[in-house]
Structures are given as structure tokens and as C-alpha cells.
Amino acid sequence: MEPIESLPLPLPPPPPPSLDVLVARLGRWSAGRGPLYLLLAARLRRLIDEGVLPPGTLLPPDRRFATALAVGRTTVVAAYDALRQEGRLVRRQGSGTRVAPAALLARRLRSAGAETAAGASTGAGASTGAGPVMGAPRVRETSNPLFLHLLEAPDDVILLSCAAPDRAPDALAEAYRSLELPVGDLGYHPAGLGALREAVAARYAARGVPTGPGQVLVTTGAQQALALLARLLLAPGDGVLVEAPTYPGALDLFREAAAVPLPVAVGPDGVDVAEAVRLMERHRPALAYVVARFQNPTGTVLPPLAGRRLVEAANALGVPLVEDEALADLAFDAGAPWTPLSAYGEVVAVGSLSKVVWGGLRIGWVRGPAPLIARLARLKALHDLGSDVPAQLAAARLLDGFGPVLAARVRTARAGHDHLRAELARLLPSWSCAPAAGGQTLWVRLPHGDGVSFAQLALRHGVAVLPGATADALGGSVRHLRLHFLAAPEVLTEAVRRLAAAWAEYTPGPEPVRAALHAITL
Amino acid sequence: MEPIESLPLPLPPPPPPSLDVLVARLGRWSAGRGPLYLLLAARLRRLIDEGVLPPGTLLPPDRRFATALAVGRTTVVAAYDALRQEGRLVRRQGSGTRVAPAALLARRLRSAGAETAAGASTGAGASTGAGPVMGAPRVRETSNPLFLHLLEAPDDVILLSCAAPDRAPDALAEAYRSLELPVGDLGYHPAGLGALREAVAARYAARGVPTGPGQVLVTTGAQQALALLARLLLAPGDGVLVEAPTYPGALDLFREAAAVPLPVAVGPDGVDVAEAVRLMERHRPALAYVVARFQNPTGTVLPPLAGRRLVEAANALGVPLVEDEALADLAFDAGAPWTPLSAYGEVVAVGSLSKVVWGGLRIGWVRGPAPLIARLARLKALHDLGSDVPAQLAAARLLDGFGPVLAARVRTARAGHDHLRAELARLLPSWSCAPAAGGQTLWVRLPHGDGVSFAQLALRHGVAVLPGATADALGGSVRHLRLHFLAAPEVLTEAVRRLAAAWAEYTPGPEPVRAALHAITL
Structure with missing residues (x-):
């Protein structure tokens, strides 16, 4: 194998993703079996192979990345090492860790077809990642944790991140049952x-x-x-x-x-x-x-x-x-x-x-x-x-x-709101959150630490929450989380139990992870 | 009123739409009551007020435009005159007819609120066209006659342009009647x-x-x-x-x-x-x-x-x-x-x-x-x-x-194909079209003239067809029309009768209207 570290990098490299955006793009990386460093390497590998992290992208220093992920520094170091050995990352003295140049990457991927064909530690479809139909890497897809959670395979994580009712009212099923499809209608109604x-x-x-x-x-x-x-x-x-x-x-x-x-x-x-x-x-x-x-x-x-x-x-x-x-x-x-x-x-x-x-x-x-x-x-x-x-x-x-449908939904939401606040007050009294007058989410403030890294730990305890920083273009809301209260009471109870377990274990880094002065390319 | 012809135009003006694109954007302009020049002026007015034809846009010379629309030159001249009197168009010696500059236009629209409030000759919503919520004119919407026909108000025009079945099979209604909506599902499935x-x-x-x-x-x-x-x-x-x-x-x-x-x-x-x-x-x-x-x-x-x-x-x-x-x-x-x-x-x-x-x-x-x-x-x-x-x-x-659903659709399509070809052979023997082996459209060639201007005349006879030129980025297919054969036999019969009536009346211009070296901004 060539000494890949010595190959010139293409210029100009894409701007690095901000830390919170990168963390969001990792999604539920820590779900699955095996050591954390292998799970992290697998998810980074997939993002590289899919072009989400294009060639030349600068990755965060291991210490900062570890803080944001609420893992030990050795986890990040070991994940980076594994990907360097595969040729997907390169490291140069003084310029940090980057995604390998495109040509090199394509070569690696082609020859790696067999070795990357199976197992959680290799990522899905890596062997075709640089094939012709992928086109040039243009990163236009979302980095939004709300959306990324929806794209994950189902697991036993409770999604307090995506706020929406988890079933349709009976009235919808009834509306469909009595549906009369039109005749003499092409079915294309662009305006509705x-x-x-x-x-x-x-x-x-x-x-x-x-x-x-x-x-x-x-x-x-x-x-x-x-x-x-x-x-x-x-x-x-x-x-x-x-x-x-x-x-x-x-x-x-x-x-x-x-x-x-x-x-x-x-x-x-x-x-x-x-x-x-x-x-x-x-x-x-x-x-x-x-x-x-x-x-x-x-x-x-x-x-x-x-x-x-x-x-x-x-x-x-x-x-x-x-x-x-x-x-x-x-x-x-x-x-x-x-x-x-x-x-x-x-x-x-x-x-x-x-x-x-x-x-x-x-x-x-x-x-x-x-x-x-x-x-x-x-x-x-x-x-x-x-x-x-x-x-x-x-x-x-x-x-x-519509009145009865709305009234029923509001009754459920209000009950969920009251239940979630009561559970939070019981198990996490140091968290503060004002009551809401409507909607479907609570806006919670942590007494210390930051939402991005705590959300990472919460994920490993089986609850997905939305860190406030990802919603704040001012760089604020660092200590906030958004929790929805639409789940059934027993689910909310279990979610708060998991959050409390994560909170008991949480040791924030020296610096809170701030949001996004979001690079426009992300 | 100021002598608007002497105001400077903003620079640079947008590239002019190619003639066939402009004609497509007019949609079914000739439907409705009243003289053709008023109908044409009304449709141009709407395109200007909606920002589809942005300030500074060069319009085609009246003679070429008349040929493409299959109308007399006086129709275009009168429509241009009406819009100049309203301040929506300006004309300068040697530089042709253009959409008026933005500032002037906005002023006109604001003062014209009352006068443009009613009637087919004024277009819909002109008085709010330059309001704050419209934003700067950026023309990104489609100029595709397929789509534009779908956005028109229903009238008695037979749409042989949009090829699609006009009713769902019973199997779809049955599928909906037995629908079971999921429980414990947020309903967001971005990948499907x-x-x-x-x-x-x-x-x-x-x-x-x-x-x-x-x-x-x-x-x-x-x-x-x-x-x-x-x-x-x-x-x-x-x-x-x-x-x-x-x-x-x-x-x-x-x-x-x-x-x-x-x-x-x-x-x-x-x-x-x-x-x-x-x-x-x-x-x-x-x-x-x-x-x-x-x-x-x-x-x-x-x-x-x-x-x-x-x-x-x-x-x-x-x-x-x-x-x-x-x-x-x-x-x-x-x-x-x-x-x-x-x-x-x-x-x-x-x-x-x-x-x-x-x-x-x-x-x-x-x-x-x-x-x-x-x-x-x-x-x-x-x-x-x-x-x-x-x-x-x-x-x-x-x-x-799926087999029976597909088989039924194919039987209908084949019968429509045979019927449409037979009717064309009977009433329009000078048109040529090869039989199709499948699909849902016939590709017809006219013996003379061009599809764009003939389609305009056909519209006024109550049939919408797709001129081949709008589908051809090489500038070819000038003599072609696309006709779908999915309508009921009696509708196809009537459509061909109307096409034959239009053909009997058709006098092509000296030069066929060619497609699109499509300006990218359109």
C-alpha cells in the first residue's frame, strides 16, 4: 500500500462541519452491539462513503469530539485510527484529521468491496459508495437531528425528539373508509x-x-x-x-x-x-x-x-x-x-x-x-x-x-404535558421548565453542561431528545433540550427514568458545545 | 402620468424567453369570452404581475408572435397597445417591446388596485401582485405546457396533452376501504x-x-x-x-x-x-x-x-x-x-x-x-x-x-390506441403516425406547418395537444404533436373532429416556430 499520508490533498477542502452539526449527522450511532469506538468508526465510515463528509473534510480534534459525544477520548482516537488504516482518513502533522482525497478514496472503496460487505462495523453499501451513479459529492441533504432520527432503523430508543402523535384518530380511518374516488379526473392537482x-x-x-x-x-x-x-x-x-x-x-x-x-x-x-x-x-x-x-x-x-x-x-x-x-x-x-x-x-x-x-x-x-x-x-x-x-x-x-378531533388531541396533549412535568419534577428536580399553554413540547433548561453532549449520553440510555443548540442560529440555547409530551404516560415515565439515569452519569466537558455558526455548505 | 417611455431601463434585462416557451406560458389564454386581443392582453398582464415575465423582459416582435399564436398581427399589436397604456409594457425605438421597469410597475399596480379587481380581461389578483409578500421576481416555476394545462380552470377543452388515466381502478378504492392505519407510528417515513x-x-x-x-x-x-x-x-x-x-x-x-x-x-x-x-x-x-x-x-x-x-x-x-x-x-x-x-x-x-x-x-x-x-x-x-x-x-x-390491474389498463390503452389511429386516418389522412407497441401516446407528424402554432389553433377549437418542439432540446420535432389515447372512445372521436376542423382552418406562417435554445433562466 502506498504511504497515503504523503499524497497531496485536493484544494480547496470543503469547510469543516460545525461540531454540533457533525454530531447531529452521526444520528443514533451508538445503538447496536460492540465497543463504542467500532460503532463510531462504522457511522463515520458510512458518512464518508455516502459523500456526506466529502474528501478533504476536516474532522474535529479528538478531545473536543469526545466531549461533544460524551465519550472518553480513547474512543475517538481508536475510531480515527481504524479509519486511517482503511485509508478513509488521513492525518498530517499540524493540519489535523481529514477525509481522504477523492481518488484515493475511490480506489480504496473499489478494492475494499469484499472486506466491507458485512457487519455493523463496516457500514451499509460501502462497496458501491463511490460508484458511477453517486455523482460528484454535493452535500445538500439535511443535518437535522429531527429528520435523521426518522431515517434510523427502528430500535428501542424512545423518540422525545420528533414531536408528533403516534397514531391517527378514528375519524381519519372513517374518512378513508367512506372515500369516493373521482371519475373523469387525471388526478394531477398541483395547487390542490x-x-x-x-x-x-x-x-x-x-x-x-x-x-x-x-x-x-x-x-x-x-x-x-x-x-x-x-x-x-x-x-x-x-x-x-x-x-x-x-x-x-x-x-x-x-x-x-x-x-x-x-x-x-x-x-x-x-x-x-x-x-x-x-x-x-x-x-x-x-x-x-x-x-x-x-x-x-x-x-x-x-x-x-x-x-x-x-x-x-x-x-x-x-x-x-x-x-x-x-x-x-x-x-x-x-x-x-x-x-x-x-x-x-x-x-x-x-x-x-x-x-x-x-x-x-x-x-x-x-x-x-x-x-x-x-x-x-x-x-x-x-x-x-x-x-x-x-x-x-x-x-x-x-x-x-374538525372540532371533536381537535378537542380530543388537545385533551391528550394536555394530559401528557402535565404528566411529563410531574415526572421531571420528581426525578430531575434540578432541571427547570416553565409550563406550556399549548403546543406539544417542553423547553427544558439543564442546570449545567450542554444539551448536545447530554443528548449523546441520553441516546445511549435509550432516549432521543433535541438539543436546543441545533435550533439556535444565535449560538444560544446551549443548556436547553426540547422534549415532546405526546407519548403515552407510561412511555413518558420510562423516558424520564432513562433521562434521570443518564443525568446521574453525566460529566460535562470544560466547555459547553455551542451551536453552529453553521457553515452554509451544510 | 409621467412619460414612461423615457425612463431608463434597469440593467441587465433578463434574457428573453424563447418563443415556444413564451407561448407555452400563455397556457389556455384564448379560452373565455371576448375579443382575442383582450384575452391575450389579460394573460400577458397576469404573467407580468406574477413576476413570470420580470421587468425588462423583451417580448417577441408582433409579427413573429402572431405567427406562433396562429392569430392575425393586429391581435398582438392591440394587446401590446393595451398593456402599454396601463404602463405594464414599454416600447422604445429600435429596442422592441419590454416589460416595464420594476419601480414603475409596482407604482402602477398599487394605483391600479381598483381598476384591476374584476373580470377576465384583468387577470386574477393583479392588485396584490407587487405586494411585499411576493419577494423579488425570480422565475423558477415551470414553463411546461403539460403542467400549465393542469393549473388552468376547468373548461370544455379536451386535454390530449396530459397523458394519464382519468379514473382509478376499482382495486384502489378497495385497497382504501380495507386500509388499516398503523398504531405507534409517527407517520414520518422519509425513505418510504x-x-x-x-x-x-x-x-x-x-x-x-x-x-x-x-x-x-x-x-x-x-x-x-x-x-x-x-x-x-x-x-x-x-x-x-x-x-x-x-x-x-x-x-x-x-x-x-x-x-x-x-x-x-x-x-x-x-x-x-x-x-x-x-x-x-x-x-x-x-x-x-x-x-x-x-x-x-x-x-x-x-x-x-x-x-x-x-x-x-x-x-x-x-x-x-x-x-x-x-x-x-x-x-x-x-x-x-x-x-x-x-x-x-x-x-x-x-x-x-x-x-x-x-x-x-x-x-x-x-x-x-x-x-x-x-x-x-x-x-x-x-x-x-x-x-x-x-x-x-x-x-x-x-x-x-398487480397483474389484473395492469392487464385491464393495457386493454383500455390498446383499444384507445387503435381507435385514435383509426379516427386520425379517417379525418386527417395527411397526418402520419406509426403505431405504438405500448405506452399511452401517439407521435404524430404534420405534413406542413409547425406544432406550436397549430396547437394554438387547436386550443381555440377545444383540444390541447403537446407540440413536439417543447420536448426537443435539439430544436427538432417541429412538425410533431404528441396525442394521448387514454380518453374514452367518444372523447377521442370528438377530439379528432375538433383537430380536423382546426386543420382545415390552419395557415402556417412562412417560418415554422422552432424550439427552445431554452434560456436557462426559464
């Missing part, structure tokens, strides 16, 4: 089925925001609504005003568009509107994204007057303002009326049935001016020709008689 | 439900291509499969090998990625493989896209030996080869076995249930190496968190017992 667009429009009208079906686009969940808006409105280098912390799935989309986040802190009463207005005046962002009601992840609610001020400022400055309403219906005080920001001026509202009904029913929407909706519909035609039609028929039927 | 991934994998295995579920990604139709592949594998300026003509929905996606098409002509036996290999050797495209079986739109079938040669060359050169199999099942000789290109080497296969089952069931897939599928799944998580779960359950059930 008329019946569903009307049902969604009627909801806004009922809240005092006159809306016609031409102002509604049906999407495959709120995530696609945000994806289409990002695609249509953002160009590389554009500023995007975001709350800090915010929904990480939106941050990821803005990063994919190579936009620059302009973060504004969230306080007990929601986003700091005065600061948001200052930032909009100074930078005229291409988009402003807020979760005004049951803010994700803090659970705060923006007061109506502040909301009005935000809308008026955005409108006056010509900044498109997007309100994410995916959680807005989930008030524990179910009778409380609420006013969407759209009532105060021109706003692009994004909604969804995933949280009230079920995530598997992939129905979301955008409500906005008709010309914008027309443009989004053309973009959606190009990207998927429209969302599933039976799902839209079922959704339209559900919205007709 | 296990049961459906296995069912799709089994289909490939049955055709001699061993496949595991980890090599399958479920998508929202084949269109999303292509969109994700384009997003993952293409960067601006990359070459993409395409057939000429090809599926325009794919061309549009490659254009959206700012890739450069490398077209290869299609002959009676499918794509010219020798030429494809030469182009791949010379340009090493980032992707090669072929429809090997029942090629869209020509209906040709690539012989197995040629397919093998194509795969081997692509693999040797490291060019990712994508085979679109959306139509491959639809052989009139239903017993005929067929071999996917994936049998010959590393290929990314894209499939769909839209054509055999129904377009409203938005289920497609990608079959490829597991690492590529893993990367696509992360991208799909970011874009929509996964496709609809009840649809996937229904699809998995349908695939278990």
Missing part, C-alpha cells in the same frame, strides 16, 4: 383539490381573515410548504430573519438555499419584535419566518399587539413575512380564540394537519396572495405534480367536523 | 414505508434485478423522483444527457437546476447510443436521462443490446444513468417480459404507479445503490418529511395482485 382548498379557506374566513380557494395551495405537509417558499423566494446570500431558537427544519431549508440567517432572540413573550424590526430595516431580508403561537421550540405566544406591529413593519419594509401555524391550534384552553397574523396585513401563512391529525397524513398548506399561490403552484407542479388526492379528499372530510 | 419499499424491491427481483428495500426510495410520483435526483446530482452549468425529444417535465427540472442539456436524437429504435456514448466521452455529463421503453414522446423501444451498451459505457465513464420506467409496464403485448436497464449495471431507475393505476395516487420510486438512496432520503426528509402513508399502504396492497 378544490374541495380542500375551499375547506382551508373557510377556516381562515372563520377566524376573520377573508380567504378564497385561490389563496390556498395544498402541500405535502408544512415542511413542503416551507421548502417551496424557500425555493421560490430565496437566492444564495439572501438574508432570512429567524427566531432564535426556531424550528430546525426551517433553518435547514434556509441553509440549503444558501441564505444567511438573521436571528432574533425569543423571550417569554415570543420574538423580540423591536429587534426584528431593526434587523428588517437594516438588512431587508428576503424572508422573515416566525412561529407566533406556541413558538417552536420555546412554546411562547406572541401577544396580538406585538404581532400586529411585526406585520405592519414587514409590510412597510416589503419583507415577505411567513407565519408557521402548524402548532397554533393546539391550545390547552381549547375555547380560546386566536387571530392569525394574516389578520393584520399581508402574511404568508403555513399550516398543517400533521400535528392535530397525524404526521402520516401528509397535508399542509400555504395561505397567501393569489399571485404568490399561482407561482408556488407552478413550482409544485414541477416538483411533484401535486399532493396525493385520496389524502386531500380525506383531509377535506376531516376538516368538516 | 417498509412494506412498500419491499413490494417495489420484489418487482425488480422478479425481473432478474436483485434488490433490497434499502435500495428503494418512495417518492410523490416519478416527478418528485426526478426532482430529487436533479437536486442532489446537478449543479449550475453541469451537462445532462437527454434524448431529443424527451419528457418535457424532466427538461424543465434540469433547466431549473441550471444544467445544460446535451441532446441525442431518438430514431425508430430509441436513442442513438453511439452518439450518446460519444457525448458522454466528450462532456462527462453529471447525469444521463433516458426513457428506454416506450420512449416519451416517440413511443420507441431501445433494443436490449443497445441498452446494455449504454449502461456499460455510462458505468465505465462514471456517468450516473437514470432510466425513467414510468411507462415501461404498458406493453400492448402484456405477456412480453422486459428487462430494466438496471440488469446491465449500475443504473438509477425511476418508476411510478401514476400511469398504470392513477395520477391521483402519488406514488413513485427510485431504485438505486443503497448509499444514493440514503442521500436521497435525507433530501426528501428536508423537502417534505416523506410521502403520504395511507397512499403507501394502498399502493403496497395494490402491488400484491
